[in-house]
Amino acid sequence: MRGAATAVLWRGGAEFQSVQVPLPQPGPGETLVRLTAATVCGSDRHTVSGRRSSACPSVLGHEGVGVVLSTRGGHTVQGSPLHEGDRVVFGVTSSCGRCAPCLRGLTAKCTSVQKAGHEPFEGEWPLSGTYASHILLRSGQAVAKAPAVLQDGVAATAGCAVATVMAVLERAGELRGRRVLVNGVGMLGLVAVAAALDRGASEVVAVDPNADRRRLAEGLGAEARPPGSGSEPGNRGTVDVSLELSGARAGIQTCIEALGIGGTAVLAGSVAPVDAVEVDPEWMVRGWRTITGVHNYEPRHLQEAVDFLGAAGRTLPWEHLLDGPIAADQLAAEFRRTDVQRLRTVVTF
Template identity: 60%
Template sequence: MDPRPADLTTVALWEGDGALRLVEVPLPTLVQGEVLVRVRLATVCGSDRHTVSGRRSSPCPSVLGHEAVGEVVGLGPHGAPGDDGRPLEIGDRVVFGVTVACGSCDRCLAGRSAKCRSVRKVGHEAFGSAWPLSGTYARHLVLPSGATVARVPAGLPDLLAAPAGCATATVMATIEAAGPLEGRRVLVSGAGMLGITAVAAARDAGADHVVVTDPDAERRALALRFGATSARDTDEPVGLVDVAIELSGASPAVARCLELLDLGGRLVLAGSVAPGPDVPVDAERVVRGWLTITGVHNYEPRHLRAALDLLERTRDHVPWDELVTPPVGLGDIGRLLAGHAATRPRAAVVP
């Protein structure tokens, strides 16, 4: 039994310079539309490692973390809906979207709620703001009104469900942006968490041939277990493809993806989330080749549901558990964020 008072919770407070400190803080009184979630299991996204190492700016101090599966333990007055429109209930096992949008600005109304003009993000809000318990490296977090909250299918283990709120949903947005993949030749550039997930998703979408490029031999071997038809080092020949999904963020990889597109090909960029060297574009080849270049950053609410559907549909024949390490306690989160013992694409913590 948890010996702490019922009105307190524990958070890993990031205070800059790589330092995280476990502190007890009061649980808030919920207002209308808010959902209190007890974190069952959280996974460590690479973006949080970039924040702690200084490569990525983020409010400080704050509670980091945005990939998790949890249990609804509190609801504000009049409750809150799940993504399917049905009211959430105490005890529901849920995952949640990274972004919380206003729903009424021009971007939201145009279907780009992930880029809402007043967007707020799970695990990206200052501890001194109106949303202090925004991150998943904690025993509890609060989801504000407007958050996307999705019930997890009963048979889907926590280890599989937790990454759905970031990695898996982002991949589903890239798959949608890639267009119909039935019978297509697909290149996945980068075999990290997103790349491996994209392999399984592309195969599930009917891609006839999925080739993966990555400099790491172990990652390439993992890609083959997730359905890649071939896996190559970044300097090995690949052949022309119909669709390239670039997830490494490396400028040379972006350029190579462009070179490998066949007539009518499409390049989906999702890994280039930090400044890097310019990538030359042969405009004439784009024009004469009817090529399309598009970007994906974050995702829309429908992609979270698509992520859960993918995991549920494929869990018996795709080795999703190979992507996540056995979980450790919240006290080890600093070590995980520093990259220690990162033997799989995702480390996990049970607060």
Template identity: 50%
Template sequence: MDPLEGRVSRTAVWTGADIEMREVPVPALCDGDVLVRVRLATVCGSDLHTVSGRRCGPVPSVLGHEGVGEIVAVGPHATSDVGERVVWSVTRVCHECDRCRSGRTAKCRSVTKVGHEPFTGPWPLSGTYSEYIVLPAGTELVPVPDLLPDVVAAPAACATATAAAVIDAAGYLEGRRVVVCGAGMLGVTAVAMCVEVGAEVAVLDVDARRTAWAERFGAVADEGGPVDVALDFSGSSEAIAALVPRLDIGGRLVLAGSVAPAAAVPVDPEAVVRGWLTISGVHNYEPRHLREAVAFLTRTVAVHPWAELVDAPVPLDVLGEVLHGGPGLRAAVAP
């Protein structure tokens, strides 16, 4: 008898207008699948954009892609163990297409994503705003050390791992002048990562409260002037346009916040050529970045006040109340 037969998951389904609580049957697990009980989920800004209409997505769907949970069942040939506490990648990839083989699994040709799939499709329990989530074969899972609290581990799957990918793209940072534009959860995390490797970090944000958070993690307020590296998490065309002229010879600009349509940014190609400038983008991340994220949080859990960045969790039933933002950098839900 299938041990999951008859089991249901209390799940918050986004209908395009509001959140509807449903009891969803837990499916039989296929080869390599893992069933996780979600212990804590944090609310990424992209979900706030979805419910506010700034970001398109399938309707209905189960939102949420940052979370930490405990494995409660595994399908045949799964390599994880029941009882493990884990975080998981946003992307589920094939590992076989040309992009995966070249090291760009983030852009797998058949990628599917946690919290981004249609509820009426083959993967209904795909989001973290749910009592249970099914993680299909091909989803990266990373065990969470005991010393890392749920509230610190949950953002690893998006904010921390994406920041790690941005730092990777930025190159060598020790002793370099870095400006971080946009001090949300990703920006503050990037500040801490840059500080750890010995960069001189300034922060730029229109919200004084967020700037203050970044300063607690090691940044100083930006005063303008040339920089070696600029990291943009704001997605603001105006802010990006102001960053490019500040890049010194050999400077790098890494864009991670531009995930929605915005005004074009003028770039002087002669300045790029004469300045040996590099402008690159990061969207999603590679499995190694999730592993690096967990390792980084483990190293710094006693150094930085990570837990203070996340609001007290609310029950799943009142998810709608925090899908419009909260006082902290991350709202949280305890399914």
């Protein structure tokens, strides 16, 4: 069909259907992108498995890279105008820029936020996800140019995993000369290990139950330990910064209790309900300790993610992190897999 996009529509469970969608004309500030690759993020697997809710039917997927087909005044987070042929990555959230959270610099918490890969297919933004040949980027959505040095699968991770880590590290504060604990070394955790060391952390301790992921963290220069090993920094007062990226209750407790005087714990993995953890208020007060959270990220973090991937991020063992590529019509089979080993599967159109 001429003038049409091919979208892989999620119908619930692991059921997908390929459909044709007329190509939209971009509105003011919008940009139409022909996708060259997307990745299967862990949160997409959680949606399909029923662990988290999402609009259905919808076009899932939120990490992607592609080429601008047309735009009506679209621009990058640095303010440069977009042009046909630009290779770009893009943010997860589209915000209004006018509400109270937006004006406070928390655009990810916009009162009318829309999210790539999360919107109903029958709504006003049907081509919102990356499991399609094209995506329409909204006027309030961050866009950054992707340099040719980044292969498609690597570039796509900027739009979720890597940008989120950039926001987490910003929240953590200065890392130079500090001891850092990273709990959970999936995609976000491995990026955090590499970025923390690049920012001058004196030591990074990576905790994960998966031995293969611990070995990857060690290859980046971290000291890797299994949880509950007895030698992990779970006792109070041993680290300056702890980054919790697993969402597991035990990991959250460890990251809080590990804080030394003036330490900061940044929680980013808790995007699903989990049992409460215990916090000793007096211990927090007397130790000038901080617990904070990060969910999604701000536009500047997308550009920081691209910059990181083009520099220190090139040390990441991408050959062990990315699977595929697979064709879009293989998505249903991909979500039924029980033997997933690598952290992202690349999907191409």
